Amino acid sequence: MKNPKTLLRGSLIGTAVVALCCFTPALVVLFSAVGLAALTGYLDYVLFPALAIFIGLTVYALWRKRQYDACCDTSPEKESQP
Numbered sequence: 001m002k003n004p005k006t007l008l009r010g011s012l013i014g015t016a017v018v019a020l021c022c023f024t025p026a027l028v029v030l031f032s033a034v035g036l037a038a039l040t041g042y043l044d045y046v047l048f049p050a051l052a053i054f055i056g057l058t059v060y061a062l063w064r065k066r067q068y069d070a071c072c073d074t075s076p077e078k079e080s081q082p
Helices: 005-023 026-033 037-071 076-080
Strands: none
Touching: 005 026, 005 037, 026 037
């Protein structure tokens, strides 16, 4: 991946969506509306690992972006120095 901004953007969106579903009853209401209320007891088994994975992915994307910015900095001050 040449530009790590897309990885960072995707991981932040995923983290926000999973955190929203973890800490609000959004999925419980959705599941009960479509008739899958019996599955709400198993949401913690899926959402907490997904949240951990997305947080790890966000940290990795930030690390990659920092390396990319340090390596490929094309600022004018850097180019004009002898």
